[in-house]
Structures are given as structure tokens and as C-alpha cells.
Amino acid sequence: MLELSLNVLDIAQNSVVAGATVVELTVTEETARNRLTLTIRDNGCGMTPEQLARVRDPFFTTRTTRKVGMGIPLFRVAAEAANGSLDIESEQGVGTTVTALFELRHIDRMPLGDMVGTVTTLIRLNPELDIVYRHTVDGEEFAFDTASLRPILGEVSLAESEVMEWITANLAEGVTALNSQA
Numbered sequence: 001m002l003e004l005s006l007n008v009l010d011i012a013q014n015s016v017v018a019g020a021t022v023v024e025l026t027v028t029e030e031t032a033r034n035r036l037t038l039t040i041r042d043n044g045c046g047m048t049p050e051q052l053a054r055v056r057d058p059f060f061t062t063r064t065t066r067k068v069g070m071g072i073p074l075f076r077v078a079a080e081a082a083n084g085s086l087d088i089e090s091e092q093g094v095g096t097t098v099t100a101l102f103e104l105r106h107i108d109r110m111p112l113g114d115m116v117g118t119v120t121t122l123i124r125l126n127p128e129l130d131i132v133y134r135h136t137v138d139g140e141e142f143a144f145d146t147a148s149l150r151p152i153l154g155e156v157s158l159a160e161s162e163v164m165e166w167i168t169a170n171l172a173e174g175v176t177a178l179n180s181q182a
Ligand SMILES: Nc1ncnc2c1ncn2[C@@H]1O[C@H](COP(=O)(O)OP(=O)(O)OP(=O)(O)O)[C@@H](O)[C@H]1O
Pocket: 010, 011, 014, 015, 018, 042, 044, 045, 046, 047, 055, 060, 061, 062, 063, 068, 069, 070, 071, 072, 073, 096
């Protein structure tokens, strides 16, 4: 994977498989601390302590089509390459939080990439899912929440092309404004 946003998409897809109704994605860039933090939090089925202990092992997966699950191990490799780490908290019946830390200016840190693409892809594939996106650059925050759109849309799906166009533009504008702060 060349962009962290693709890792995030992969991890968020685990949340969908786990039956989550809400997935919260956060990106926190802290220049002074030289740190980038990515979190993916869901209210899906969660994992037992035993599953959680084994989940870092690339040979552990509950999928039946092939034996090796790579989403979490790849994300961990990306974090560790940038002098960071990956942490997973999970509780059965409550949900799961995956947190990846990176040295922001590490030479081997992969670029964040297209987070707007990740969020819009998740919405397109899972229009019933509620997605919260929070992106903070040195304390300045942009936040987006699909739940706030539903009362306005009524019966209209988030995946409707005009709605998707609006969401894409809104996200792009918010993220661009953050990045022009510095
Ligand atoms: N958010 C989550 N909620 C509940 N279980 C999870 C969650 N994320 C991962 N898991 C468990 O951890 C296993 C490993 O996840 P991982 O993403 O590494 O591989 P995978 O999803 O099985 O396969 P791949 O990502 O390669 O398609 C999953 O099969 C699932 O059992």
C-alpha cells in the first residue's frame, strides 16, 4: 500500500464486517510533537481477549476464503517503519479501536494520501453506515458526520450521485482549508 488512506479504508472495512453502525475516523497531525495519529473506532461486535491477542498474528483471520488476514499487519508495518506503533483495543459487544502512531516527518512515513477518497468510498459502499471523520492539524479541526445529513436527506440515500458530489466537495474543501493553515 502506498498511501495510509488505503490502510484506513481496509481497517474500516473490518468494522463493516464486524457489523458496526458507526465508524469514527480521526486524523491528528501535530507538528510540534512530530506526530501523526490515525484512529479507526467502531461499535461492531468486538473481539474476545483471546481473538485480540491473536489478531496481531498475520496467520489469524476469521475469514474462510483464505487463511491469511493482512489488513492489521500491513498497517502495523507502516506505523513501525515510521518509528511508530499500532494499538488495538477491543471489547466484545462494545466495539474496537485501532490506533496507529507515526513520526510525522519520518523519511519512511507513507503519505496520508486521499482521505476524502477513503471516506467517500466507505459511504458509497455502505450508505446505511454512519461515518464520522475528524481531521485536526495543530489544533485546528475539520469534522464531518453523515448522521447530521440524514434528517435533511429524508428518504434520499447518501449514495445518490448528487449527494455524493456534495459530500466530496464538502470534505475536499474542509481538508484543503486545514492544510493551508500551516
Ligand atoms: N473492527 C473489528 N471488529 C471485530 N473484529 C475485527 C476487527 N478488525 C479485525 N478483526 C478481526 O481480526 C481479524 C484480522 O483482521 P485483518 O484485517 O488483519 O485481516 P482480515 O480482515 O481477516 O483479512 P484482510 O484484511 O486481509 O482482507 C479479522 O478476521 C477479524 O476476526
